[in-house]
Amino acid sequence: MKNSIAESVANFLKDYKPFSFLSFEDLKSISKTIRVIHLEKNQKLFQINDTLHDVFYVMNSGVIHLSVISDAEETLLNKCYSGDVFGLRPFFAKNNYQMTAKTNEEAILYAIPIESFKPFVVQNTEVLHFLLESFAQNSNNSADKNNNKLISDSVQLSEFQNDFSFFQALTYNKKPLVVNYDQTIREVATLMADNLLDSVFVNNDNKLVGIVTDADFRGKVATGKQAIQSHIDKIMTHAVITVSENISLAEAQLVMLSHKVHHLCVTIDGTIYTDVKGVITQNDLVQAQANSPGVLIKEIKRSTNPSELKSTRNSLANIIQQAVTKNIPLQHIFNVSGEITLAIIRRAIEMSILELGSPPVPFAFLSIGSQGRKEQLLLTDHDNFLIFNDVDIQQVRGVKDYFNQLTKKVNEILEKVGFKHCEFGHNANNQNYSKSLTEWEKQYESWINTPGEFTNEHCSIFFDYEFVFGDQNLENSITETIFKAKNKALFFDYLGNDALKKPAPLNFFKKFNEEEDGQHKDKFNIKSKAINQLVDIARLLAIHHGLRGINNTFSRYKELAIKDTSNTEIYLNAADTFLLLSRYRTLEGLKNDNSGEYIDLEKISKSDKEKLKESLHVLKDLEEIVKDTFQLTQFS
Missing domain, CATH: 1.20.120 (Four Helix Bundle (Hemerythrin (Met), subunit A))
Structure with missing residues (x-):
C-alpha cells in the first residue's frame, strides 16, 4: 500500500477504538499491511463454517449484517457500520466462523492481518482488553450499538462459541526452578529430574538471562553438541518472555502465539528485572480450557448422578469467582452462569425421566425468579413450574401422578446439587405449580384480572420465566395469555x-x-x-x-x-x-x-x-x- 494511502487509512482508524489507543506512527505501520476490500450488495464476506481468515475487519463505509442460523432460520445478530470492527474469532478461537457476514449495501472495508496486529495487542493492554471484551459481548440488539462498540462474532451463549475460558485466571507452577548461569548442565538436569519439571530459569547477578527446557537437553546435549560438564548458559535460550502475575488465559495464549514459545516466566511486574514468581506452560493453558463453559456443558450432558452435577456446579462457582475478579462484564457472567444452570436442571429432568419412563403427555418445565431471569450467580433456591398438555378428565389423575413423581425427583436432585428448597414452595413439586395448560392460562388470567383478591404476594416472579425442557409451544401459550390480556390497569x-x-x-x-x-x-x-x-x-x-x-x-x-x-x-x-x-x-x-x-x-x-x-x-x-x-x- 502506498504511503499516502496508508496515511489515509491511519487517519480513518485513529478515531475508533481500539486503534485510538495506538500512536499515529503505529497506525501508519499497520496500515501498510492492510488490504482494502470492495463488496457488492448482498455479497458474503464469510459464512458459517467457513475456514477462519488470517485477518479481521474494519468497516469503512456501507453496512454488513452479521447473522446466525437459529431454529432453522437466519437470525440477524447485528449490523456493522463505519468504524465497527468484526471478525475477531481468529484471534481467540481455532474453530470455523460461527456466523455469516453479508453486505446489505455496497461496502468498503479494511482487512487487517492478524499477524501484523498481534505485536500491538501484546504490547498494549488497553487494545487487548478491548478486543477481549468485544469477543465476550453478545448483543442481539442492533440498536444497542454506539460509535465505538465492536461487533461480537460470537453466537448465542447456549452454543458457547464465545468460549468463556479465554477470560479465566490461570493456575500455574508458582515455585519454578531458578539456577545460576555458571552451574553445570549435569547439576541442572539433576535438579529438573528431581523436581519433575521440564524447564528452569537462569539468573546472572539476580537478573533473568535465559530459560532452559527439556527441548534444549534433547537438541543440544543428547546430540553431543554440548558436554554435560559445560555451564548451563551454553544451552539456554536467551529471549525469556516475561508476563505479570494474574495473567488471564487469553493474554497468555496471545503472548505464546506471538513469540512462538511454550513457556512464560511470571515476574512481579512482568519484566526481567523483578523476582521470578512462576512459570506458565502450554499444558497450563490446556488445563485451564478444560474448565471452560463448553466443556462443563459436555460434562453435564454425560452426568449420571447428582454428585457429578454438583461437581460441575462447583466448577461453575470457580469460573464465576475468577470472572468477577477479572472484571469481566457481569452481564456476560449472568448469561454463562444462566446457561450452565439451565443445563444442570435439564439434565436433572432427563435423569428423572430415565428412571420413571417417558411422560404420558407433552410438558414444559420452566425456571422462574432469578433463575428465570438468568441472574443467579450464587447457590440460592430453585423456583420453577410445570405445564402439561390438556387431557381428558379420566386421564388427569394418572398424568398428575406421573408429574408429581417427576418433579419430586428433579427437586431432590437439584437440592443434592446445592440449590436450596424455596421457602415459599414455588417449585413444580408443589401441586399448585404443576398444572395443565388450561389451568395455567386461567391462573395467569386471575393474577392479571383480579390482583390482590386471589393473588399471593409472590406471584410476580411467575412473570420472569425461562424455558428449560419439553415442548416450548406450551411456554409460548403462556406468553400469549399474558400479552393478549386487554385491560391490565388493576x-x-x-x-x-x-x-x-x-x-x-x-x-x-x-x-x-x-x-x-x-x-x-x-x-x-x-x-x-x-x-x-x-x-x-x-x-x-x-x-x-x-x-x-x-x-x-x-x-x-x-x-x-x-x-x-x-x-x-x-x-x-x-x-x-x-x-x-x-x-x-x-x-x-x-x-x-x-x-x-x-x-x-x-x-x-x-x-x-x-x-x-x-x-x-x-x-x-x-x-x-x-x-x-x-x-x-x-x-x-
Whole structure:
C-alpha cells in the first residue's frame, strides 16, 4: 500500500477504538499491511463454517449484517457500520466462523492481518482488553450499538462459541526452578529430574538471562553438541518472555502465539528485572480450557448422578469467582452462569425421566425468579413450574401422578446439587405449580384480572420465566395469555404499589438503612432494599411496554431505554446500577459462601460506599416514572 494511502487509512482508524489507543506512527505501520476490500450488495464476506481468515475487519463505509442460523432460520445478530470492527474469532478461537457476514449495501472495508496486529495487542493492554471484551459481548440488539462498540462474532451463549475460558485466571507452577548461569548442565538436569519439571530459569547477578527446557537437553546435549560438564548458559535460550502475575488465559495464549514459545516466566511486574514468581506452560493453558463453559456443558450432558452435577456446579462457582475478579462484564457472567444452570436442571429432568419412563403427555418445565431471569450467580433456591398438555378428565389423575413423581425427583436432585428448597414452595413439586395448560392460562388470567383478591404476594416472579425442557409451544401459550390480556390497569396498579412499597435503601439523613437487630445487625440488605425494587420496576415496565421474551433485568432496562426515549438516561443508569449492586452482592456471597444479601459496609472502601450510595438515587427516578405512568390508587 502506498504511503499516502496508508496515511489515509491511519487517519480513518485513529478515531475508533481500539486503534485510538495506538500512536499515529503505529497506525501508519499497520496500515501498510492492510488490504482494502470492495463488496457488492448482498455479497458474503464469510459464512458459517467457513475456514477462519488470517485477518479481521474494519468497516469503512456501507453496512454488513452479521447473522446466525437459529431454529432453522437466519437470525440477524447485528449490523456493522463505519468504524465497527468484526471478525475477531481468529484471534481467540481455532474453530470455523460461527456466523455469516453479508453486505446489505455496497461496502468498503479494511482487512487487517492478524499477524501484523498481534505485536500491538501484546504490547498494549488497553487494545487487548478491548478486543477481549468485544469477543465476550453478545448483543442481539442492533440498536444497542454506539460509535465505538465492536461487533461480537460470537453466537448465542447456549452454543458457547464465545468460549468463556479465554477470560479465566490461570493456575500455574508458582515455585519454578531458578539456577545460576555458571552451574553445570549435569547439576541442572539433576535438579529438573528431581523436581519433575521440564524447564528452569537462569539468573546472572539476580537478573533473568535465559530459560532452559527439556527441548534444549534433547537438541543440544543428547546430540553431543554440548558436554554435560559445560555451564548451563551454553544451552539456554536467551529471549525469556516475561508476563505479570494474574495473567488471564487469553493474554497468555496471545503472548505464546506471538513469540512462538511454550513457556512464560511470571515476574512481579512482568519484566526481567523483578523476582521470578512462576512459570506458565502450554499444558497450563490446556488445563485451564478444560474448565471452560463448553466443556462443563459436555460434562453435564454425560452426568449420571447428582454428585457429578454438583461437581460441575462447583466448577461453575470457580469460573464465576475468577470472572468477577477479572472484571469481566457481569452481564456476560449472568448469561454463562444462566446457561450452565439451565443445563444442570435439564439434565436433572432427563435423569428423572430415565428412571420413571417417558411422560404420558407433552410438558414444559420452566425456571422462574432469578433463575428465570438468568441472574443467579450464587447457590440460592430453585423456583420453577410445570405445564402439561390438556387431557381428558379420566386421564388427569394418572398424568398428575406421573408429574408429581417427576418433579419430586428433579427437586431432590437439584437440592443434592446445592440449590436450596424455596421457602415459599414455588417449585413444580408443589401441586399448585404443576398444572395443565388450561389451568395455567386461567391462573395467569386471575393474577392479571383480579390482583390482590386471589393473588399471593409472590406471584410476580411467575412473570420472569425461562424455558428449560419439553415442548416450548406450551411456554409460548403462556406468553400469549399474558400479552393478549386487554385491560391490565388493576394488575399494573397492584405491581406498581408492590414495587413502591419496598423498603428504602437510604434514610432521611441519606444514610444506609442497615439492619437494626438480629444476626445481621448493622449490615445492609442489598437484595430487599435495593435489587428487588430494580427487578420489580423493570418487570412492571417491560410488561407495560410489551417486551416479550426479555426477562433479564439489565436487558429490560436497556430495551426500555430504546422504547421510552423520554427516560432513556434513567433506564441506562438503572441498568448500570443493577449490575453494580449485583456485583457487590456476588462478591459478598463468594467471600462468605452465602446468598450475599447482607453487605458489611464497614468492609467497603469509602469511595465504593459513596459510589454505591450515589447509584441508589436512580430508584427515586424510577419511582417517579411508575407514578407518572400508572394510576396507583386501589392498592395504595
